[in-house]
Amino acid sequence: MSEAVPALSGAKGIDWALAESPIAGNLRQFVRDGAALAATATVAAFVLLALLAPLVAPHDPAEGDLLRRLQPPAWMSGGEWAYPLGCDALGRDVLSRMIYGTRVSILVGVLVIFFAAVIGTLAGLAAGYLRGPVDIVISRLVDILLGFPYLIFAIGLMAMMGPGLSNIVLALAYKEWVLPCRVVRAETLAARETEYVEAARALGASRVHIMLREILPNILSPVLVVATFRMAHVIIVEASLSFLGLGVQPPTASWGSMVADGRQFLLEAWWVSTFPGLAILALVLAINVASQGLRDAFDPRLQS
Amino acid sequence: MTPLKLAERILQLVPVLLGIAVIAFVMMALTPGDPVEIMLGDARSTPEQRDALRHDMGLDRPPLERFFVFLGNALSGDFGLSFFHRRPVMDVILERVPATVELTLAALFIALATAIPLGVLAAVRRNGWLDRAATIGSLLGVSLPGFWFGILLIMLFAVHLQVLPVSGRIGFGQEVPPVTRLLLIDSLIAGRLDSFAAALRHLIMPALTLGLAMGAILMRVTRTAMVEALAQDYIVFAEAKGLSRARILGRHALKNALIPTVTVAAIETGSLLGGNMIVETVFGWPGLGRLVVEAIFARNYPLVQAAVLLYAATYVMLNFAADLLYTALNPRVRL
Numbered sequence: 001m002s003e004a005v006p007a008l009s010g011a012k013g014i015d016w017a018l019a020e021s022p023i024a025g026n027l028r029q030f031v032r033d034g035a036a037l038a039a040t041a042t043v044a045a046f047v048l049l050a051l052l053a054p055l056v057a058p059h060d061p062a063e064g065d066l067l068r069r070l071q072p073p074a075w076m077s078g079g080e081w082a083y084p085l086g087c088d089a090l091g092r093d094v095l096s097r098m099i100y101g102t103r104v105s106i107l108v109g110v111l112v113i114f115f116a117a118v119i120g121t122l123a124g125l126a127a128g129y130l131r132g133p134v135d136i137v138i139s140r141l142v143d144i145l146l147g148f149p150y151l152i153f154a155i156g157l158m159a160m161m162g163p164g165l166s167n168i169v170l171a172l173a174y175k176e177w178v179l180p181c182r183v184v185r186a187e188t189l190a191a192r193e194t195e196y197v198e199a200a201r202a203l204g205a206s207r208v209h210i211m212l213r214e215i216l217p218n219i220l221s222p223v224l225v226v227a228t229f230r231m232a233h234v235i236i237v238e239a240s241l242s243f244l245g246l247g248v249q250p251p252t253a254s255w256g257s258m259v260a261d262g263r264q265f266l267l268e269a270w271w272v273s274t275f276p277g278l279a280i281l282a283l284v285l286a287i288n289v290a291s292q293g294l295r296d297a298f299d300p301r302l303q304s
Numbered sequence: 305m306t307p308l309k310l311a312e313r314i315l316q317l318v319p320v321l322l323g324i325a326v327i328a329f330v331m332m333a334l335t336p337g338d339p340v341e342i343m344l345g346d347a348r349s350t351p352e353q354r355d356a357l358r359h360d361m362g363l364d365r366p367p368l369e370r371f372f373v374f375l376g377n378a379l380s381g382d383f384g385l386s387f388f389h390r391r392p393v394m395d396v397i398l399e400r401v402p403a404t405v406e407l408t409l410a411a412l413f414i415a416l417a418t419a420i421p422l423g424v425l426a427a428v429r430r431n432g433w434l435d436r437a438a439t440i441g442s443l444l445g446v447s448l449p450g451f452w453f454g455i456l457l458i459m460l461f462a463v464h465l466q467v468l469p470v471s472g473r474i475g476f477g478q479e480v481p482p483v484t485r486l487l488l489i490d491s492l493i494a495g496r497l498d499s500f501a502a503a504l505r506h507l508i509m510p511a512l513t514l515g516l517a518m519g520a521i522l523m524r525v526t527r528t529a530m531v532e533a534l535a536q537d538y539i540v541f542a543e544a545k546g547l548s549r550a551r552i553l554g555r556h557a558l559k560n561a562l563i564p565t566v567t568v569a570a571i572e573t574g575s576l577l578g579g580n581m582i583v584e585t586v587f588g589w590p591g592l593g594r595l596v597v598e599a600i601f602a603r604n605y606p607l608v609q610a611a612v613l614l615y616a617a618t619y620v621m622l623n624f625a626a627d628l629l630y631t632a633l634n635p636r637v638r639l
Binding site for chain 1: 581
């Protein structure tokens with residue numbers, strides 16, 4: 001039943017070739033967007049790097065060689081090609097640590113967005129479809145969490161729970177679910193008045209069935225768009241927490257803490273802070289460009 | 305907006321602020337580590353002395369009681385004693401607020417001064433090279449991690465070129481008598497141009513770090529709003545009347561396009577408060593953000609609670625102000 005209704009159009013005069021498979025049509029448009037495609041390839045490269053880190057990294061990220069303390073990048077005098085981007089204050093290979101650092105950024109980004117999307121979608125469906133007290137409780141909680149500046153909330157939680165990878169994921173997911181929740185609630189409010197939901201109700205479908213089988217498939221695109229677009233933000237917040245020393249703990253390499261490590265040596269070793277920061281910029285930029293492409297292709301109403 | 309509607313909107317803020325207070329309290333109450341041990345540090349103390357201190361700080365009372373005491377006191381502006389400074393939390397915080405306000409205002413100024421002209425030009429010359437450059441620039445701006453951009457600025461201007469100071473707010477011997485506690489203004493009041501220049505030199509890098517990131521967002525908003533405004537019938541009509549290009553842009557299009565820009569600017573100013581913590585840490589800026597980061601590491605609960613509440617309340621109020629502003633500027637919207 002739900003397949004017969006295109007997810008986002010509902011207007012007259014729709015292109016039926018697209019309506020038969022809206023996702024395929026959206027994908028076609030996405031592929032035509034060159035910048036978005038290149039950005040997606042960049043993100044994919046980072047993911048591969050994260051997965052294959054032990055195979056790709058030239059050195060052990062945690063093993064230092066004090067003789068190579070603050071050794072400059074290969075192209076500078078005193079550098080060597082075995083350590084292309086130089087070494088940090090403990091003589092550890094900057095490139096290897098960056099490659100391993102990819103794991104933290106990607107893992108945190110993916111997990112936070114996954115949990116946030118699942119929780120936010122379920123909460124948004126419940127609030128939007130059931131209305132009444134459920135809606136009031138969820139919406140108030142959303143309002144309260146929105147009242148917290150993001151970083152302050154995360155820093156407070158990290159102080160409470162202590163540093164570590166799983167705690168970062170929790171601290172960020174606790175607040176992040178609010179955004180998909182708001183989107184899903186608004187979409188559900190609109191969807192519950194449509195004919196296909198009306199029809200399912202008339203046929204005696206249960207509320208759970210209507211929410212999960214009828215409404216959910218039709219509102220997935222905006223969730224997808226919000227999720228990818230927020231992943232960039234989550235990655236920056238993780239890096240900021242690690243920079244402040246509240247994130248992943250040493251010796252695990254994370255881009256944010258690598259930038260912090262290099263702060264004391266700006267005068268003699270600019271490379272320690274500079275390269276990990278470039279990596280953050282590259283990944284976040286790629287995600288932003290890709291998500292913009294997704295937004296344009298999947299949700300014309302949200303077009304920038 | 306009718307007075308009744310306004311009262312309703314203000315009433316809606318109460319549960320939000322109360323919820324924030326609960327979360328701020330629970331967050332700090334559950335934080336591991338005994339503040340008494342941290343306060344005393346290595347100093348020798350008997351268990352009795354520690355108990356006395358604990359009692360003194362109210363830490364031996366049940367959590368619920370502590371919350372209501374905290375809330376009651378907070379409403380009267382009393383957040384207790386800062387564990388570290390042994391002075392009222394509010395005094396310690398208020399001391400740091402002017403530095404943060406000065407930095408935030410400077411960042412806001414930079415953001416608006418870059419975003420509005422660039423946004424307008426990008427919209428007028430849509431798809432031209434400037435539009436493309438501005439789009440790429442704003443994408444870079446939102447993707448730049450603030451702490452790293454700050455460090456790059458330090459490396460370039462403070463370490464390499466040595467034209468700007470690395471950290472702080474003003475140099476030794478350049479202090480001026482406090483009036484507004486905003487150094488740029490106070491130095492002008494005191495007639496000390498050397499102090500003004502010093503304050504400005506200290507302010508530039510942190511303000512740029514915060515301001516350019518915000519400007520990137522505002523530029524996009526201005527551009528979109530301007531493109532929309534320029535497509536309206538009244539612009540076509542103004543053109544048909546033979547009005548000059550400058551007049552059409554300034555008086556007709558920009559006036560309407562600024563509504564979303566101002567609204568987003570108010571909301572983003574709230575987010576700047578969070579960004580302040582990072583930027584103040586990077587630049588050793590003696591503001592509230594750095595104070596909070598230090599307090600978290602020192603488990604200085606009362607101070608963190610008070611600051612979190614203050615931040616959240618400011619944020620909620622700015623959003624509220626943005627709503628009101630939007631309604632006031634745009635008669636078509638009725639809340």
